Amino acid sequence: MRIGIYGGTFNPIHNTHLEIAKAAKSQYALDKVFFLIAGTPPHKNTAEAVADSCRLEMLSLAISSEKDFYIDDREIYRAGKSYSYITIKELKEEHPNDEIFFIMGSDSLLNFNTWVNPDIISKYSSILVAPRLGDEIEEITSVIEECKSLYEGDFLLINYVANGIASSTVRAGFYKDLSVREALGSQVIDYIIEHNLYNQYNYTYQDVINLSEEMKKELKPGRYNHTLGVASTAYDLAINWNYPAYTAMVAGMLHDCAKCISDEKRLEECAKNNIPVTEIEKEYPHLLHGKVGALYCKEKYQVFDEQIAHAIAVHTTGCPNMNLLDKIIYVADYIEPGRNKQPRLDIIRYMAYTDLDKCVYMILEDSVAYLSENPDMVDPTTIDTYNYYVNYMKEKR
Numbered sequence: 001m002r003i004g005i006y007g008g009t010f011n012p013i014h015n016t017h018l019e020i021a022k023a024a025k026s027q028y029a030l031d032k033v034f035f036l037i038a039g040t041p042p043h044k045n046t047a048e049a050v051a052d053s054c055r056l057e058m059l060s061l062a063i064s065s066e067k068d069f070y071i072d073d074r075e076i077y078r079a080g081k082s083y084s085y086i087t088i089k090e091l092k093e094e095h096p097n098d099e100i101f102f103i104m105g106s107d108s109l110l111n112f113n114t115w116v117n118p119d120i121i122s123k124y125s126s127i128l129v130a131p132r133l134g135d136e137i138e139e140i141t142s143v144i145e146e147c148k149s150l151y152e153g154d155f156l157l158i159n160y161v162a163n164g165i166a167s168s169t170v171r172a173g174f175y176k177d178l179s180v181r182e183a184l185g186s187q188v189i190d191y192i193i194e195h196n197l198y199n200q201y202n203y204t205y206q207d208v209i210n211l212s213e214e215m216k217k218e219l220k221p222g223r224y225n226h227t228l229g230v231a232s233t234a235y236d237l238a239i240n241w242n243y244p245a246y247t248a249m250v251a252g253m254l255h256d257c258a259k260c261i262s263d264e265k266r267l268e269e270c271a272k273n274n275i276p277v278t279e280i281e282k283e284y285p286h287l288l289h290g291k292v293g294a295l296y297c298k299e300k301y302q303v304f305d306e307q308i309a310h311a312i313a314v315h316t317t318g319c320p321n322m323n324l325l326d327k328i329i330y331v332a333d334y335i336e337p338g339r340n341k342q343p344r345l346d347i348i349r350y351m352a353y354t355d356l357d358k359c360v361y362m363i364l365e366d367s368v369a370y371l372s373e374n375p376d377m378v379d380p381t382t383i384d385t386y387n388y389y390v391n392y393m394k395e396k397r
Ligand SMILES: [Fe+2]
Pocket: 255, 256, 259, 289, 315, 316
């Protein structure tokens, strides 16, 4: 068998990656191509950094309909420093009778001599070089010739006309220049939006601690303890469902930030800021603490992430078609460790980590049953949300 290995961080995987893999596969008659996804070096904490598990899920979505494309995730799980020569050597041991082709961009070839043990890589695999935009073919050819003279093994050019897309362009432009999305598969686009990746806000544990100090001053002690429970549960759920964990924690920390103000103040804030108030909210203004909380989140606490504001706005009633963070906060509010009065808590807590939609549906069922005992207090949004999830669960079955 002829096996292609295409290494990269795939942050995120885009169409050029797939085109290069396809070009290499057809030109060199490869039977399979493995996308060898690199681990993230430690201490990389920038807005561009996304969890390894997210890169892995995007890669998996992008190649799901491609025949003969597979993922090799060993470098993500490997302890200690991960070097390509170790992987290539392992692969050769695993496939002693197969030919290995290592696919790399021309930029990687240019500094091939700085890699650790490049001679081992080229000894166990043929190197397939993909040109990048702006490359002069003569220049790559001369680098290839140079490598051939320095190292054992084959260095071959992939016939591929490069376009301008790089992952860094996608990361920088995803929200500012929608045309960069043309470089991505639709499932990857949806994933990035749902998981709030590559946005301009990046929260740290220190942000969470600072907001916790603010909430301690703002909330009554019982509400503050509940808030800590929601924040830490939101963190756990975020890790479980591949959502940026400190973003979820910030949302949890702020979700009830407008809970301990007077009803008059809540109505006043809505009037002042043109926040629509429904009849039921007029009658029971505590229901407005979500909407006012979303306002405070930006105005008082300088947290501008739109997904955080949305999750806070809808946390009391839910809403039809909640996004991932909405669900995380809605569920965390219901299951945090201090809660003990709700029915079916054990199974609902279990579902929170196994089937988030079913968990939301079960919470809505219990909320609607509870509220039916007090029909005047039922917010119509809760009913809309419940009906939406009843249908959603039926369709899912
Ligand atoms: Fe609340």
